[in-house]
Amino acid sequence: MMYQTNMLVFASETSCDETSICLMEDNKIIEHVIFSQEIHYNHGGVVPELASRSHLEKLQEITNKMFKKPNINPKKIDVFASTCGPGLIGSLLVGSTFTKSLSIGFNKPFFPVNHLEGHLLSTSFNNPIVYPHLVLLLTGGHTQMYLMHDENKVELLGESVDDAIGEAFDKTAKLIGLGYPGGAQIEELAKYGDENYFKLPKPLLNDPTFNFSFSGIKTHVNLLTKKSTIDDNFRKNISSSFQKTITEIIISKIEKVLKFLNNKNISLKSTSIVGGVANNYYIRRNLENLFEKKNIELYYPIKEMMSDNAAMIAWACIKNFTNKNADIFFKPDPRLKITL
Ligand code: ZN
Numbered sequence: 577m578m579y580q581t582n583m584l585v586f587a588s589e590t591s592c593d594e595t596s597i598c599l600m601e602d603n604k605i606i607e608h609v610i611f612s613q614e615i616h617y618n619h620g621g622v623v624p625e626l627a628s629r630s631h632l633e634k635l636q637e638i639t640n641k642m643f644k645k646p647n648i649n650p651k652k653i654d655v656f657a658s659t660c661g662p663g664l665i666g667s668l669l670v671g672s673t674f675t676k677s678l679s680i681g682f683n684k685p686f687f688p689v690n691h692l693e694g695h696l697l698s699t700s701f702n703n704p705i706v707y708p709h710l711v712l713l714l715t716g717g718h719t720q721m722y723l724m725h726d727e728n729k730v731e732l733l734g735e736s737v738d739d740a741i742g743e744a745f746d747k748t749a750k751l752i753g754l755g756y757p758g759g760a761q762i763e764e765l766a767k768y769g770d771e772n773y774f775k776l777p778k779p780l781l782n783d784p785t786f787n788f789s790f791s792g793i794k795t796h797v798n799l800l801t802k803k804s805t806i807d808d809n810f811r812k813n814i815s816s817s818f819q820k821t822i823t824e825i826i827i828s829k830i831e832k833v834l835k836f837l838n839n840k841n842i843s844l845k846s847t848s849i850v851g852g853v854a855n856n857y858y859i860r861r862n863l864e865n866l867f868e869k870k871n872i873e874l875y876y877p878i879k880e881m882m883s884d885n886a887a888m889i890a891w892a893c894i895k896n897f898t899n900k901n902a903d904i905f906f907k908p909d910p911r912l913k914i915t916l
Contacts, residue, residue, distance in 0.1 A: 578727065579603055579894050586653045586678065587890035588635065590671030591663025591691045592717060593622045595634040597642060598886035599653070600894060603701065607648065608880060608887050609638045620756045621746075628666035635674050653684060655902070657893035660688035661912025663717075668908035676904055685902035687893045692914050694888035696722060696730065698877035699848040701891050705875070706845040710833065712826070714859070715851035715884075716742030716759075719788050721833060723842075727895075730916040733833055734786025741822065742853050744790035748797050748818050752811050762815045763856050769809075769816030774800065776821040778828075786829055786836075793821060823862050830863075834870060846873040852883035 581602050589596040593613045599606040613630045616622045643650045656679035658672045672688070679686035695713050699705065709724040719736035739747065742759055749758020754765075777796050779789035797814060804810050837844055847867055853859065854876060867874040881888045 583654050583894055584652055585655050585657055585890045585893045587657040587886045588671045588675045589659045589884055589886040589889045590631040590667045591659045593627050594884040595631050596886035597638055598890045600890035605887055607642050610885050617756055620750060624664045624666055627664055628670050631667050631670040655685050655687050655897055657687040657689050657889055659691045659889055660906055661909040663691055665910045672908045686904045687897045687902055688906035689889045689892045690912050690914050693916055694892045695850045697892050697895055698850050698881040698888040699875045702878050703875040708842055708844055710844055710847040712849045713851050714741050714853035716740055721786055728916055736788040738789050738791035747794050751797050751801055752814055753806055765812050765815035766819045769812030771816040771820040773813035774817035776817055778825050781828055786833055819858050823859050827866055844872055848875040850877055854882050
């Protein structure tokens with residue numbers, strides 16, 4: 577595991593609706609705060625303007641609190657890092673400007689971090705990764721598969737062409753009257769339903785690419801809600817059938833990737849599932865079975881690095897920061913591409 581030692585990093589993450597800060601020294605989390613903004617719940621989705629305002633308020637509050645702790649001396653921080661994209665531009669601006677100000681105030685370098693690189697590297701915090709390594713990034717904002725040839729050479733194999741997987745869960749939940757965010761409720765209800773009750777479409781299943789598409793499933797669920805009485809049984813069966821269909825799509829795409837790599841004589845050594853949807857036990861169990869059958873090691877990040885968090889941003893900084901790539905003038909970019 578390669579990382580820099582004797583480095584104390586302060587990192588912030590504000591790309592969507594989590595306000596998070598972390599203080600990390602080498603590979604040790606000293607302090608980590610994640611505040612999930614509940615202000616969006618009444619609106620059925622994240623409202624960008626509300627998110628920015630909430631970040632501004634919360635960032636100051638939690639940082640002041642952290643810096644006042646008796647075990648913390650902010651003057652000892654070596655580098656200040658923050659998420660600079662991809663994400664909501666207003667939220668990225670709040671987090672990066674706040675963190676840049678700290679770096680100027682304490683006269684220390686500022687390091688911009690790509691949010692997706694944070695997710696990709698999160699598993700290496702607690703696992704010795706062997707390459708080539710396949711990463712499944714499953715979140716509310718992204719659904720992507722990456723092949724990491726090594727730590728610095730990453731290739732995007734496929735991604736969702738419409739809704740992200742977490743988004744598909746939340747939108748389906750909303751359609752059957754579960755409120756927002758409802759992804760976790762779908763998982764709970766699915767335990768009691770019949771997963772073969774509804775036959776849902778599997779878009780792009782036979783497509784030659786490794787891309788995903790989930791929005792057609794949501795449209796189909798919408799049609800079913802119009803034709804049926806939405807009661808508890810309906811909710812349970814829909815949840816079950818939806819979760820099963822989504823999982824089957826992912827598995828089929830992974831199998832396609834494995835075949836493709838085999839044909840190219842690339843023998844995959846390990847894989848990881850990162851992002852908030854990695855918390856879904858049904859998906860986990862099914863993927864664990866698949867990789868066990870294929871004899872491929874499967875890793876997860878630590879729990880607090882799964883959903884959006886500043887610890888993975890601090891870790892990406894500890895792994896990649898050099899005096900040459902410090903950049904106080906870096907402009908946040910809502911569509912920032914990964915450069916690993
Ligand atoms: Zn994320």
